[in-house]
Amino acid sequence: MNTTLRTDWTVRDICAGFEFSDAEGKELYGLGGKLTIQPEYQRHYLYAEQNGKREHDVIDSVLRGYPIGLLYFNKPQTDADRFEVLDGQQRITSLGRFTKNYFSVEDAHGFPHYFRTLPAAEREKFLATPLTIYICEGTESEIKAWYRTINISGIELNKQEIDNAVYSGAFVTAAKAVFSNSTNSNLYVWKNFVRGNVKRQELLRTALEWVVKSSDDKKVAAYMSAHRDNGDIAELENYFAAVIDWARAVFPNLRDEMCGLDWGRLYETYHANTYDATKLAAEVDELFAQDDDVITSKRGIYEYLLSGRELTNLLQIRYFKDAVKRTVYDKQTKAAQAAGVSNCPMCAAAGGSRSRKIWALREMDADHVTAWSKGGDTTAANCQMLCKAHNRSKGNA
Ligand SMILES: [Zn+2]
Numbered sequence: 001m002n003t004t005l006r007t008d009w010t011v012r013d014i015c016a017g018f019e020f021s022d023a024e025g026k027e028l029y030g031l032g033g034k035l036t037i038q039p040e041y042q043r044h045y046l047y048a049e050q051n052g053k054r055e056h057d058v059i060d061s062v063l064r065g066y067p068i069g070l071l072y073f074n075k076p077q078t079d080a081d082r083f084e085v086l087d088g089q090q091r092i093t094s095l096g097r098f099t100k101n102y103f104s105v106e107d108a109h110g111f112p113h114y115f116r117t118l119p120a121a122e123r124e125k126f127l128a129t130p131l132t133i134y135i136c137e138g139t140e141s142e143i144k145a146w147y148r149t150i151n152i153s154g155i156e157l158n159k160q161e162i163d164n165a166v167y168s169g170a171f172v173t174a175a176k177a178v179f180s181n182s183t184n185s186n187l188y189v190w191k192n193f194v195r196g197n198v199k200r201q202e203l204l205r206t207a208l209e210w211v212v213k214s215s216d217d218k219k220v221a222a223y224m225s226a227h228r229d230n231g232d233i234a235e236l237e238n239y240f241a242a243v244i245d246w247a248r249a250v251f252p253n254l255r256d257e258m259c260g261l262d263w264g265r266l267y268e269t270y271h272a273n274t275y276d277a278t279k280l281a282a283e284v285d286e287l288f289a290q291d292d293d294v295i296t297s298k299r300g301i302y303e304y305l306l307s308g309r310e311l312t313n314l315l316q317i318r319y320f321k322d323a324v325k326r327t328v329y330d331k332q333t334k335a336a337q338a339a340g341v342s343n344c345p346m347c348a349a350a351g352g353s354r355s356r357k358i359w360a361l362r363e364m365d366a367d368h369v370t371a372w373s374k375g376g377d378t379t380a381a382n383c384q385m386l387c388k389a390h391n392r393s394k395g396n397a
Contacts, residue, residue: 035073296315296317317378
């Protein structure tokens with residue numbers, strides 16, 4: 001890969017022909033149309049989020065004569081007269097939006113100024129500011145391998161944004177039109193089940209993880225690579241829709257706790273079973289009505305019920321059932337009597353008058369061997385009976 005440093009282009013050159021649009025899939029141009037500021041694989045414009053602070057910082061830097069950092073352009077081998085922004089999209093878009101009066105910045109006295117209201121000399125100084133740009137020329141794979149590593153602008157790329165860059169093509173374009181499109185009306189339903197920022201490709205990530213039935217990054221990448229030049233995303237879309245439709249059919253009453261569950265895995269594991277949605281709804285309500293310190297993980301209720309109440313650990317239940325206490329008590333007492341020691345292991349270890357005392361069940365309490373607060377289960381295997389005094393002294397473990 002060859003790189004050339006250019007310092008002769010100014011803010012005026014770079015912003016020539018800039019028009020901003022919020023619509024997805026719209027490319028932004030500069031350098032009089034020769035520079036693609038937002039190639040399709042780049043992320044959406046994010047600097048205007050966070051109350052525009054980053055956008056203001058960029059303009060403030062230029063107005064004060066501070067550098068805004070290196071910009072990287074790619075010169076595609078197929079087209080000698082064109083450039084694409086590899087890194088610096090957010091900064092260049094900030095410059096362009098400011099020159100188009102999309103936002104104002106405050107001066108040293110706290111007065112807001114749009115570009116058009118700056119004194120003429122200030123405007124000229126702003127436009128004449130030279131930028132520092134590396135032009136990179138190389139094969140697509142060289143450029144993209146390197147793009148993976150730069151990641152130097154203010155907002156770090158997440159793994160799906162990088163994958164979109166590395167596997168850019170017909171598949172990514174079609175997938176983004178559905179899953180990265182904040183005007184997609186299906187989002188009203190999807191957002192009840194899937195977490196994440198649509199613009200930052202987090203919904204697309206989930207859709208891909210579901211269709212490959214794995215959250216393994218390599219499997220997602222392999223799928224994107226295999227489908228790269230194929231704009232037909234029916235498999236991705238249909239599978240995603242199947243998962244959501246199933247989740248809605250089984251649990252029609254929406255609750256916040258449903259959002260972000262791994263519905264793809266739940267679908268794979270349980271969709272062949274038959275469920276009575278009305279009965280399930282009543283069971284969900286009943287379990288949600290339990291105190292938070294009894295059922296600690298309300299989110300676990302869904303899979304607990306799907307599993308036919310098998311996977312009790314999902315609820316992170318805090319208290320032992322009486323039957324469990326009785327079983328553990330009997331086993332512990334039998335062993336203690338055979339050994340001639342107290343059936344409270346802490347009494348037995350402490351020595352003295354109580355070291356051989358056999359307590360009655362009602363004189364004892366159940367204790368988590370591995371502390372509940374450290375992830376210990378509320379199961380017989382993790383239960384020991386202690387005399388009430390020792391259980392209290394162990395604290396709320
Ligand atoms: Zn004791």
